[in-house]
Amino acid sequence: MYSQRLENLPPYLFARIDAMKARKRKEGVDIIDLGVGDPDLPTPAHIVEAIVRAVKEPKNHHYPAYEGMAAYRKAVAEWYGKRFSVSLDADREVLALMGSKDGIAHIPEAFVNPGDYVLVPDPGYPVYKTSTLFAEGKTHLMPLTAENNFLPVLDDIPRDVLKKAKLFFFNYPNNPTAAIAPKAFFEEVVDFARDNDLVVVHDNAYSEITFDGYKAPSFLEIDGAKEVGVEMHSLSKTYNMTGWRIGMAVGNPEILAGLGRVKSNVDSGVFDAVQEAGVAALTGSQQCVADACAVYQERRDVLVKGLNDLGFDVRAPKATFYVWMPVEDCMKTAAQFLNEAGIVVTPGVGFGESGDGYVRFAITRSVERIEEALERIRRIAP
Template sequence: MDHLPPYLFARIDAMKANKLSQGVDVIDLGVGDPDLPTPDHIVEALCTAARDPETHHYPSYTGMIEYRKAVAAWYRSRFGVDLDPQSEVLALIGSKEGIAHIPEAFVNPGEYVLATDPGYPVYKTSTLFSEGRLYEMPIAAENGFLPVLDDIPADVLRQAALMFINYPNNPTAAVAPRSFFEEVVEFAREHGIVVVHDNAYSEITFDGYRAPSFLEIDGAMEVGIEMHSLSKTYNMTGWRIGMACGSAEIVAGLGRVKTNVDSGAFDAIQHAAITALSGPQDCIGQACNIYRERRDLLVAGLREIGFDVQPPKATFYVWAAVEDSIAAAARLLDEAGIVATPGIGFGTNGEGYVRFAITRSLERIREAVDRMGRVSL
């Protein structure tokens, strides 16, 4: 437990609560939790399913076959990827759960896990739980926030078991070209590494950009698995439903861990998720249009203040350079009542940045920009 850090967003919540207790009007641009409601047809599907007593029992460990078939159909429609719902799809209690559990299946004590830095904090904590060692792959602006695989030391590679990648990326909002995924597949083959692609933000895209699935790449199904979620796509963060898709062997390994540590996702939520995946998809485009407006407003405001920021092609984050990430986040909260996430909370290579989430209304973002203009960062 001495090596397990406090979860970043739990610490931010505590700081926010302290300010609220002082009567401060806090604008939270920290945690990436959509403020948009879950679409009505999905909510209605949950209500209908929850009234059925058949959904009140223990669910299947692997997920209802109807849900896994819906996931496979969605992957075929969205990415052109064919999946066997029986062996290549696994229901998750949110993608975070799958990310947290998969090192337990494939990482022996002392083996390395390769993870992008800065990156989602659970990559590190899941490695610690498996008694593995984390090798942080730096991602920096000069490389488009992509890791340079050739820079990984040979002695690390000889002991590496698993790699986490995440594009569209949290926290940097970077996107990856297909050529990068092709490089990862060849790299994983050469070194016998399991690839875990965290693709939770694939549907939050702008300006005509369409994010790919790692599984589209030739050979990816042999070496990897993709974690996906309905949380961001359909504004269902609190529902806790997602999926792991890919290599049957890797899916089975994760499933074996899950049968020992959880009892599966609530059937009524899986019924609602089927409705989300197989129903009308226009809600996604509507949400992206709202986020695009917010992105444009925040980016323009930050540039006017003096920030050097680029409009992201995907995610609902803006990654802004500052001199000191902790100091900048503290001043924003103390002097302006604005919650922003310090980049160093995502890893040492996140120092020099703060992350803003565009999960608040235009009015609140406009107010945030006005307040920031009065703070020396």
């Protein structure tokens, strides 16, 4: 009945986790969900007020522009200028997205022919691989290991793969490992892309969720980055807008034009009222972002200390709202946490083979719930 392409598609990790949670809730279990990275903090009031005003405007009820409202693209360009000192032409170098997943899912269709390789971090956001599959490309997995600070070793990629490679996906601050990358690595990626004629796609959705004074860079800050690639970004994590579905792709205008051609054939753009709310988010006070980071940092500190006190070996991340914990058997640990303690964590192998031996916690629940989770783990710990 289904196409071969769909049959080859693995079950989406978080859909499987949702089904497991639903089953345990039916059994009456009080679930503490530290699995999926969906912020529990509310969207800031000034953004909500902006969409309420915009929804009441009849002009916003028509088809939006495929590339995004001029005001939204201008706000994105100005935000990049203030935040990263990156200069963007709002007309040519900014494209509105329905969240960064939208851009990641569609960009291989613009550049990958059947049999071409796409270089994908492992572990990594599952959509890097599934979008490649839909474009009938092949994924070459780049292992992220603790020994290399969860950065891919570019020299390990075989020459025969590079000859047929078209796209290079990477993501720092990183999901799922919470690792950060130095600018020197970004510079290495630029040179690597030039040498091998690659389109670079940097997924920077977590740049604003940072701790201990760390400020995450943009890939586009690097000289030459705009010549070889684009950056996907999102308002989802920064402003607690995961359900609103709004983001942006920025950078090389030719690459964006290719992505735009795909999108103009498969969707009709982002609802203008949501884009007006995006303008309010990007141009308004950023204190709400700092406040959210303070909340996440407190949760991080409680979770990391608690896990280490229980005998686990956990490092406090500098960015993202994830904690990446080494374990002997990730599937066994995740199942034990769920079945014996009612705690949802994500098995690392769900993000790729190199994620085996880790579980990911999302610090998207209150300190009180995290403390309750730690107490439950203490009770089942050997």
